[in-house]
Amino acid sequence: MSDVLSGFTWLLVFQCAGEALVRLAGMPIPGPVAGMALLFAALLLRGKAPGALAAAAGGLGQHLSLLFVPAGVGVMMYVGQVAAEWLPILVALVVSTVLAIAATALTFAWLVRRQRDAHAQDAP
């Protein structure tokens, strides 16, 4: 089997395992996210991703944007429903997203600096 194909097969196997886990345990998360967690755990145990898997994951990841397009087009079906409340929706989406990005990045950067400064003080 070619490299990319066997890598892709592994991704599907882990997605199936994720779907099965979610169903059996009644977890409120999508199967692919559970599959990602399972693959992550497997890779940590194994130490390194096989080349075929890295190639398949990298290939899909390179054009991740493309994969969101079909769902994005679905927005057109709801234009009518959303139009009546466009102001609260638009403001909430834009302002809240901007605030969330700023708050997350500033907190992350501040905690990294604090951690580094603490390390610097520990050093002789």
Place this chain on the structure above:
Amino acid sequence: MSAQPLFELWVYLAATPLAGLTLTLVAYAVAWKCYQRTGMHPIANPVLVSVALIVAVLWASGTRYQTYFDGAQFVHFLLGPAVVGLAVPLAREWESVRKLALPIAGALVVGSTVALASTIVLAHALGATPATLLSLTPKSVTAPIAMGIAQKIGGVPALAAVFAVTTGVIGAALGKYVLDACGVRDWRARGFALGLAAHGIGTARAFQVNADAGTYASLAFALHGFIAAVLFPLGYALLVRSA
């Protein structure tokens, strides 16, 4: 050639999955060219441009979304294995990621709280109906999780998916300006913020700009999805019980 055979050809093609699939890939190829021509300008986001092109074609030709999706579902399907594959860069960078456990946990809690609280306050203040407000709350987590949350708390799953996708595009388009204005230059912090606020679409943008940013974006995207899926319905149940 008269218009009649052409029209019949279009009706035939539009009814097969081939048309939706081809339209998706051609629109994306055009959008990707625009994106590269503009030096990956965030406003020329490939998801945004592709969706605009496809919606224009579907509207002009009077094609229904369901007909389009019959073909586009083959692309949509690949989202599953692509999300699974995000574990690969994460595992590769794990040694450096685990050293930043504290910044990751802190940014996750603060970012998730700000995203949720600001959405509720703004939508409520501007008079959104309860169904819309509840569908808006999970907007920063990936669409399938947002739909599940909306269903649990009495929102509309389809609207939640629309809001999540729109949020992703907004975050990917505006993120650079917000992060520059905040003076955050650390790629890890920038990526983490994009993944947290704009889930998969923000993660895609982060990977296009910088590999480190992409890795931390996928981490934030997954962690935010996990905690939101568990905590949102729980928090809502507590609120309803105490009210």
